[in-house]
Amino acid sequence: MYFLKRTLFLLPLLLVISFLAFALVRAVPGGPFDRERKPASPEIERNLRAKYHLDQPLWQQYLRYLGGLLHGDFGPSLKYRNHSVGDIIAQGLPVSIALGTAAFCFALGAGIPLGFYTAARRGRWGSYAGSLLAVLAICVPSMVVGPILIMLLAIKLRWFPVALWGSPWHLVLPTLTLGLYFAGRIARLLHAGMLTTLHAEFITTARAKGLGETAVLLKHALPIAVLPVLSYSGPMLADLLTGSFIVENLFQIPGIGVFMVNSSLDRDYTMVVGLVLLYAALLLVLNLLVDFACAALDPRVKYE
């Protein structure tokens, strides 16, 4: 019932978000056609604004935009004047999805075991070493990790290509650069979650029953401790799927992460709103799924 209500709310929510983005991006100083080189006459600027209806009042522009949306048309890009926003997203999204999912798998695949290990070996120096690794992964920004990996693995050792896209080998370095930070965060979250769970009554019961320590941790503590990780996965996946600017910039990957930042900087109004809608839809759906999973897994969570 609750989830049905949430799903129904999705559409009006997206509407609100689209209007917010629409108005916000037009409120920023500077316009899409401001360049170092101004057109020769003010009439040219006037023609430009008229062509894209930027001279009309805000509500009129917005209604026109909604009308286009009903036909599945997100409008023309103001920067790439021969492309529509839909085209650009259709070109870039599959690439970002591939990269994002790979980084997600890496983050979970590296983060969960590390977090589990540091919590299981708590108090011993192995745990501290593992925590150190996790924290280092969080502290070193991807703008540093990326070039270092390129220099070591791609240039010196020539194991992987330096940049660009197209084969599985092109996927490795960007995945590592993108996923390292999230792996560290997941390790830390799981570590914290495990420690909190370990003092719960049902753990004591399990131990009293005579189960081995590993079994206790794996079968009883982990499923509950992983819940904060699950909560975090929703937004994390959305962030990963819509691409990371730094990684795509560095490796020249044709995803949409670069557009998310550049469209705001370029004041490409239609592109910004289109991308915001995409990001929002993705995030809302993922959050819904994550909440559903949480409710299904933890009987103590009750939504009304």
Next chain:
Amino acid sequence: MNSHTPSAGAKPPADPSPNQRAWRRFRRNPVAMASSFLLGFLVALILVWPLFSRPPFAPHLPRALTHAPNAVSDAQFQPPGPQYWLGTDVHGRDLLSRVFSGARLSLFVGLVGTAVSLVIGVFWGAIAGYCGGRWDAVMMRFVDVLYSMPSIIFVIVLITSLNAVLAKWQSGPAPLPDATARWLQFTALFGGLGAVSWLTMARIVRGQVLSLRHRAFVDASRVLGAGHFRILWHHVLPNVYGLIIVYLTMTIPSIILYESFLSYLGLGIQPPEASLGSLIASGTEQINSIRIYWWLIVFPGGMLALTLLALNFLGDALRDAWDPRSEN
């Protein structure tokens, strides 16, 4: 007569309060003490450093310690040496003093941004989780709406609008003193950063509170007649502290790192000031296969990593110490 009546002459040991117990546990943890000392030392050094280049101290210290962070010289790209312990950058500015002034700015950014994010996020999430029902729905939908906007847009809006307002003001009849103008710019930056990170905190807190709400001890307090606020403050939140503290120790780094991302885009701390983030951003341009001015990355990056490491381990220890169930 109860068993607590002291026998003649001897005073019974007072029962230590939970805070005192927590503090004692904290002190017994070697990693905790090491991190706090390291952090304390770093902070002290960072605060004291600007004094080194000024008259009372300058003549008595080795030359290498008395450079001002923004002093330009002809010694471009010097590797670490006796005159410049950490080397110099493209303008011949001493890296050692820049790293310290950058660390001060970064820590400030992190603390202020986190404070903003903490205050808003915890209260929002706790209230939403505790009230449940329609309140929860409305509050979390609000979070969802804000969350669904890529934070970069808000940041750009905030920063550029303030830039534009300031530019107009400064070229007008009554320009502000530059220091004030710069602090206004930084405030916009911190405000923006804080405003984008409270959302996750709210979500996490709300999730925890939601699962704690129906626990026995909450019902028990209610039966005993405790008001909602009291329950929230004294019973529910303490159970969330652990998660909050860990999340906090992850938020400070993420705010500092986000600031370095903004510097990469040209939106962060403006020159000639530097933060660790902007030092790292300009340092990464030096990583290539031909010639690397390694000191421009290693030292700022190392300082950042050291600070964040200390913060993280400290956070761990705090959580361990204050966790009401970690009595062993």
Next chain:
Amino acid sequence: MHPWLRTLGSIPGAAVCLWLLAACSVAEPKADLVVINGPDPQTVDPALATGIEDLRVINGLFEGLTRYDPVTARPIPGLAERWEISRDGRVYTFHLRDKLIWSPGQPITAGDLVYSWLRVLDPRTAAEYAGQLYYVTNAQSFNNGRLKDPSLVGVHALDSRTVRVELNSPTAFFLDLCAFQTLAVVPRQVIEKQGDQWMRASPLPTSGPYLLDGWRLNYKIRLRKNPYYWDAANTRLDLIDFLSVSAPNTALNLYDTGQADVIWDLTNIPNELVDELKKRPDYHAFPYLGAYFFRFNTTQKPFDDSRVRRALALGLDKKRLVTQFLHAGERPADHLVPDGTAHYTPAAGLGYDPDQARHLLAQAGFPGGKGFPRFHYLFEGSGGGGRIHEQLGVEMQHAWEEQLGIHMELAQMEKKVFLAAQNHLDYDLSRSSWIGDYNDPNTFLELFRSDNGNNRTGWKNARYDSLMSQANLQTDPARRAALLQQAETILVREELPIVPIYFYAGFTYFNPARIQGIFPNILDVHPPNAIWKVERREAEGGATSAVHH
């Protein structure tokens, strides 16, 4: 097995599937030449293009009446094989070549040219560079919407192979303009059918040496040889890839690992490495038609006083500035029009004289810099690469503090905010640059006419305007050059609403033992069909791409 372990185990499984999926990208043939073009081209529609990265691609796709000579960048016959110019210099008659076709059965006619130019001028197209055609009679009125009938604009097709153009006044550089991207011929038959997104048409006929074989945004544009081009016999390379690379270090890495053959434009390599790269034979730098300068806001005290402006210019040691940070052969500039501009001797500027500067400043009422207000230098942040604006700003700040005792603050702003501030004259000093559109001093000097939208300094000088107008009515090149020089003298020696700092260096990076046909001309244009690869007897080892002829 515990359900959790199963879920966890599926993660590596998913990873492997992804790995294989990523391998499923369709294999395409390798290009003959891979060029790193720089920032992503925003459009390849000649009417809409504005940036140099757009131009480089359009140069291969669409041609106009004239085209650029690869060696000298002078205009040579393109689609037009010859032309006549009237005695007063106002009427041009172009004769198109025989047998020009879009595709078999579809000739390129004079009507197509007229259509292309009128399309640029049509207000509905909203072409930003419509101003390039304002030299044609009635063009500006048509573009403003005042004139509704396009047939009154001074370009007409006399028959299917003859075009007649009427100009407002003799324009010495008109043939250069005809080679400019905005004036290229576009396929009317496709545009009329498809509208704004006509580039997606397949097949897409083009008037130039190459066809558009693929365009992936923020990645690469692929060009394929156009067999119907009139000079197809001399087009040596079949497939050319233009890569959009935003990070300079990435560009260099791609080149060093053999994945790119050419890099052009200096912003595409890391500035700090230039002095290392200079030692390699791949490095080619040459004079370029671009200037880096800063503007004064002459409506703002104390910069309304030309003595103050001259003082600031005299107090700047541009040689030192340039040699500190720029190693690509950029030359310090005392005047605005770059050296090497055709048929022109630039004016003499002010040079470096700190004593004179202090003297002037004292004369203006600020002896020793006392009483001089704090002022700001605005510049845009260059994120992700190159911090040259900041670096120069810091040096300028230092120089003026030391020499003149005045204090300048740096104000870095986000690009669009910076442009808006500059447009509204909300600044004291602001950074600027200008790349010439055609090889003539007019492209630089006309900027500072009182009514020019790119003036952005608030400076109005009637003498300057009249000199410029007179110069552009002159048919005698020597007299014209003299008049223009006089105008420039006012600009850079007497009044100084701007202070030139340096001239850009054109830059190309390629191995001349493998690639030929890229020449160092002042416009930095490199028509793709002039480029070819050297045929080798023995095979080359290593990761370099295969050699084709």
